[in-house]
Amino acid sequence: MTKTLSSPVPPGGTIGILGGGQLGRMLALAAARLGLKTQVFCDNPASPAFHVCDGHTLGKFEDLHAVSMFARACDVVTFEFENVPAATAEHLAEVVPVLPGAKALALTQDRLEEKTFVRSLGLQTSPFMAVATPEEAADAFATLGTTGVIKTRRLGYDGKGQAKVTSAANAAAAIRVFHHAPSILEGFVDFAFEASVIAARGADGSFAAYDSPENAHEHHILRRSIVPGRLTAAQNESAKEIARKIGDALGYVGVFAVELFVMKDSSLLVNEIAPRVHNSGHWTLEACAVSQFEQHIRAVGGWPLGDPARHADAVMENIIGEEAANWAEYARRPGALHLYGKAEIRPGRKMGHFTQLSPLTRT
């Protein structure tokens, strides 16, 4: 019943993208490089991706009729965000191939299932426990024996649906604030720094991973990605192997990111899986022949994966909220400026990014 792609989408074919934000926009621009058309579906009339695609549909993601009509114009459909409603993904998949598939979506929409899956692959994560009541939260806090963070199992991003907890009492309070939403308590780990790996898997099992950037966050939002960062060559390879295990276990098709904690003993912990292109991979636009966006289009379009080799060093910084008012200042700096075409500046909103490049120092 679920449609699969029997042959590559040829130049001139159409990729459908659910979600019209900056990731959808950069996916559409990447598809254009390959001579592919794009259709974008989004519920926001001011979607940045609407300006660069061949056609778009303004509709609710829950509107299965609108979604079906959209799908009929596409050879394959993909998405820029992981919170696509499961019913929508299933409905779509009856009309047109949807990649990555429902399995990856379902898994990464639930923090508990995701972490349990990661552990089942023999990979390390932070300590965590499922909690849904104030009592469970207080008990879990006592059991973990460390400060941590309570996160709702579903629909969290950029620090939303999260609360730091430093006592059994505020663990219990957090669950009340979340209206008893099923959550997890995750113990803090004393990492040296954060990193990620952006990888792609093709339908034929082919695999390609970019070098791992070191990432810095501020207020739960990515501030900066640096490649090469402080990861050793061995850690860089380990990160790619972690991604390969995850991609293979999911039978994944497309680009995905694995957020990592690099521990002081040099081991790598898996923090989170994102079943989509990722902010910490934006530097691939300039530092690699094939960016993460094009790589995703290639994977879901049934094309051969591109070469993830890096030909330059890069530092990517997000342009957040009011910083975008300084666009003329960014435009004067040596490097690559990207502005997402968002109509309105809002606090904490990702408005663009800036990548500074320098000749390759090490691979």
Next chain:
Amino acid sequence: MTKTLSSPVPPGGTIGILGGGQLGRMLALAAARLGLKTQVFCDNPASPAFHVCDGHTLGKFEDLHAVSMFARACDVVTFEFENVPAATAEHLAEVVPVLPGAKALALTQDRLEEKTFVRSLGLQTSPFMAVATPEEAADAFATLGTTGVIKTRRLGYDGKGQAKVTSAANAAAAIRVFHHAPSILEGFVDFAFEASVIAARGADGSFAAYDSPENAHEHHILRRSIVPGRLTAAQNESAKEIARKIGDALGYVGVFAVELFVMKDSSLLVNEIAPRVHNSGHWTLEACAVSQFEQHIRAVGGWPLGDPARHADAVMENIIGEEAANWAEYARRPGALHLYGKAEIRPGRKMGHFTQLSPLTRT
């Protein structure tokens, strides 16, 4: 009467592009990176640029009413090809700033005026003479004393409107084939290889030039650009100085290319000026933080010019005619594939290009 740009076109503003081919398409994609919208005007309903812009107008370039309506939706208008009718450029310039201006267009639309201008700057060209009758052509051939090529003064590109001449008799015959169109006879020069320089000039007189690629042509069509090619560091600098002289003398705003002959005595001759982004600059899409396309958008939009520094070596090859049928083969090669979204493969038609990248060896 001619409109000028009083302040930079801000993110969210609209750049108008006359011409919807691959150059217009890549200009539109570059504008999108900066958060700018694009409107494209073209007479071809299958224009590749129509698929990636915010809106488009299908119309004749001679239709001044259609052109005016289009211009009203734009903050500034530029073009992807030099043969914009002079009346259109003038009419447009009364409605909206048009960059680069009518002067550069007029000059580069006429080979005789262009070469005369280049010489007036103290720069070298091939030997040439104006010819318009069979008698003049035969005389000119005798005077130059070498084989050469007769080119119509206007509307030539990719070898069209050109004839090689090896005797006074076929010089005379060529002029008859061209229906006595005003032409020039250009003597062949014994160059070592061909090169070009892609440069940009801002309205404030700022200037930025990319490293000069070595170019190889086949059947009058660019086959390959290599950077760094065989130019020495001194020749690379000379090429940039040539471009600066030309840009300053024209009061040019935007990106332009100067095609060069690199002589065996290591001097540089100016072959041709193109008042637009240029095929031999496509490698800047990957090897520089700011591509020639973005550089042009920056210049005509009144933004600061971007850094033309190269962070990688590159070899760019065109994908011509039937070669595009092998897209899956190109997709497997390590490097950057660009397909232009042209609906139909035709012999000699530029369908895409492929850029192979490697770490920077020298600047």
